[in-house]
Amino acid sequence: MTKKILAALALAAAVAALAGCAEQKPVLHVYTWSDYIKPELVAQFERENNCKVVVDTYASNEEMYAKFKAGATGYDLLFPSSYMVKIMHDQGMLQKLNLDLIPNRRNVDPDYMKLAFDVDMDHSVPYTVTITCLGYLGSKVSDFKPTWAMLDREDLKDRMTMLNDHREVIGVALKYLGYSLNTLDDRELAEAKDVVLRWKKNLAKFENEQYKNGLASGEFLLVHGYSGDLMLVQAENDDIQIAVPEEGSQINFDDxxxxxxxxxxxxxxxxxxxxxxxxSAAELTEFIYFLCPNLPSYELLAEETRADPILFPPADVVAKLETLADLGENNAKYTKLWDEIKAGD
Amino acid sequence: MKAGRRRNLSEWLVTLPSLLWLLLLFLVPTVLVFAITFKPATPYGGIGDGWTLATLRTLGNPNYPAIIWRTVWLSVVATTLCILLATPMGYYMARVSPARRRLVLLLVILPFWTSFLVRIFAWKVLLHPEGMLKHALTFLGLIAPETSLLYNAYAVLLVMIYTELPFAILPIYAASEKFDFRLIEAAKDLGATSFFAFRKIFLPGIRVGLLTAFLMVFIPSLGSYVIPDIVGGPTSEMLGNKIAQRTFVDRNLPHAAGLSALLTVAVLIPMVAITALRRKESPKDALIEEGV
Incomplete structure (x- = not known):
């Protein structure tokens, strides 16, 4: 009896030791947005580097940031938007990159690199760019024009959404009025508030997540959202059309x-x-449908992708794009405005 | 004397796990929330050093009363309707045959087998602007084609009632089951109408169940966050959504803590009031009856 127990214990120890061996492979912990990396590429990286990659996901920059602020550790690679990169960098939360280890950095499209905050890639490298767009159902929205004024259309009342984000929404109103979306001018901000309050009467809701499925299922007819998200649901419903409004819009980098x-x-x-x-960049662009600004990758893309005006907008539209800057203490101005907008009728 | 002390000790030991649980997972976090209210916020979303009353002053934000009022009226209406619906249900369940009672009880509990979130999303499908219900109501001429069933305060109210109804039914049923229905027969024998007996004998008889139902529905209603977030529109924001916005979007933990503290106080008021009421009415039975 005792022998049997000993044998069993020995076996258990052996199994544990084997399991231990398997775990000794280095593990890379990636913390990113959902559906934001191609699983086949992750598998390829695991094979090539004899490691294991664990992908954990977040739904907003703020969620990721709050988790780090609360003391989260153990993550190796994050994909925040530029404004959040700046916030984290300012607080010394990010490592200086060793550019010798990233020879492929030269592939990044210089036209987009100009718009980035961290032009020298001191601590961040662009992963994707996205433009905030209007998405709509071609068959339900009659005589669509690529302008933010679409949000004034009474016939679409209660079937439109805007993002639930103070900077995005107020930013759109500022662009619509012809101002910079990083303005601190009180008069311009007050004008923007009135515009948003007018639009709010026509909105079903402020929504960051469900707007894509809502558009695909015909629940919403016109939405303010991210190009990548909208292109992803275009695959489910080919009635979905996307446009970058002519007044210009917000361009966002995820780094x-x-x-x-x-x-x-x-x-x-x-x-x-x-x-x-x-x-890899070409495969990612095709898979997640956000543009990876990687110059030599463009020619590897399918012709159809290459011709997409949302992934590759015309130069005059690109010229009107602006990046959201982090406003630090002045963010309170936008927060206050947002409170008033949310409470107002 | 000695025996009494031993009984005291064993009572303590039995209570200890739940006491520790409440202390660590309820009291300590609540005290922390109140403490953070009096700390300054840093622009990067951290909690600064020192103490301040700045957050307390922001509670006078002119945009808050509208949200607080909306939170209160939605909670009051949801609670009232839940109790109105649950009382006949509890009465019925206490009166039917045991076999049917088991079936009805199962039906009340059944929704819990599905995730709370999935059930809310199911409502989005039901109330979808291209959905069957919408088409049926439009066809019958009950609503205009452009009326939206979703994304307004009534959708929030509907889903709140749907979600919280079982929490009203269960305590009312538990109290009704213990109610001695011969009292109603006696009242009728003495000339009371059915409705009069229901109102004057049955309702006071299940008072504890009604109070528990009130607390079980009203308190979670005040703290609603997910429901207004998913089925609410741009003008159905509740206090819970504001707290989430302060935490995640504005990165201002003290402001979020201030609102949470306000909510905690708002929840404590009805609880303290009801406990005091019960004590006053029947000082001896209060503790025993609370176990219902």
Whole structure:
């Protein structure tokens, strides 16, 4: 009897030891948006580097940031939007990148690099660019024009949404009025507030997540949302049309950054370099339908993708795009305005 | 004397796990929330050093009364309607045959087998502007084609009632089951009408169940966040949504804590009032009856 128990214990120990061996592969912890990386590419990276990649997801920059502020550790690679990159960088939460480990950085499209905050890639490398657009159902919205004034259309009342984000919404109103979306001018902001309050009467809701499915299912007819999201649901409902309004819009970068205290910084650099390979970037653009601004990857894209005016907008539209800057203390101005907008009728 | 002390000790030991649980997971976090209210916020969403009354002053924000009022009226109406619907249901369940009672009880509990979120999303499908219900109502001429069933305060109210109804039915049923229905027969024998007996004998008899139902529905209603977020529109924001906005979007934890503290106080008022009421009415039975 005792022998049997001993044998069983020995077996258990052996199994545990084997399991231990398997776990000794380095593990890269990626924290990113959902559906934001191609699983096949992750598998390829795992094979090539004999490691394991664990992908964890967040739904908003703020959620990710709140988690880090609350003391989260163990993540190696994050994909925040530029404004959040700046907030995290200002507080010393991000590592300075070792550019020698990222030779593929030269592939990043210089036209877009100009618009970025961190032009020298000191601590961040662009992953994707997205433009805030209007999405609509072609068969239900009669005589659509690519302008933010569409939000004034009474016939679409209660069937339109705007993003639930103070900077995006007030930013759209500012662009509509011809102002910068980073303005601190009180008069311009007051004008923008009146415009948003007027639009609000026509909105079904302020919505960040469900607007895509809502548009695809015909619940909403016109939505203010991110180009990548909208293109993704276009695959479900080919009635969905997307347009960048002529008044200009907001362009957003999602960057790759390595947080201070990352357990596997070297592997994280390798992952960044791997993603910047033209082949990987092209596959990602096709898969997530956000543009990876990677110049040599463009010619690897399908012709149809290359001709997409949303992924590759005309130069005069690109000229009117603006990046949302973090306003630091002045953010309170926008917060106050947003409170008034939310409470107002 | 000695025996009494031993009984005291064993009572303590039995209470200890739940006491620790409440202390660690309820009292400590609540105290922290109140404490953070008096800390300054940093522009990066952290909590600064020192103490301040700045947050307390922001509670006078002219945009808050509208949200607080909306939160209160939605909660009051949801609670009232839940109790109005649950009382006949509880009465019925206490009166029917045990077999049918088990079936009805099962039906009341059944929704809990599906995730809360899935059930809210199901309402989005039901009330969809291209959905069957909308088409049927439009066809019957009950609503105009452009009326939206979703994304307004009434949709929030409807889903709140749907979600919280079981929490009103269960305590009312539990109280009704213990109610001695011979009292109603006696009242009728003495000449009371059915309705009079229901109102004057049955309702006071299940008073504890009604009070518990009130608390079980009213308190979660005040803290609603998910329901207004999913089926609410641009003008159905509740206090819970504001707290979420302060935490995630505005990155101002003290402001979020201030609103949470306000909500906690708002929840404590009816609880304290009802406990005091019960104590006053029957000081001895109060504790026993609370176990219902």
């Amino acid at each position: 790759m950054v390595i947080p201070v205290g990352a357990p596997q910084p070297e592997l994280a650099h390798k992952m960044i370099n791997f993603i910047l390979e033209p082949q």
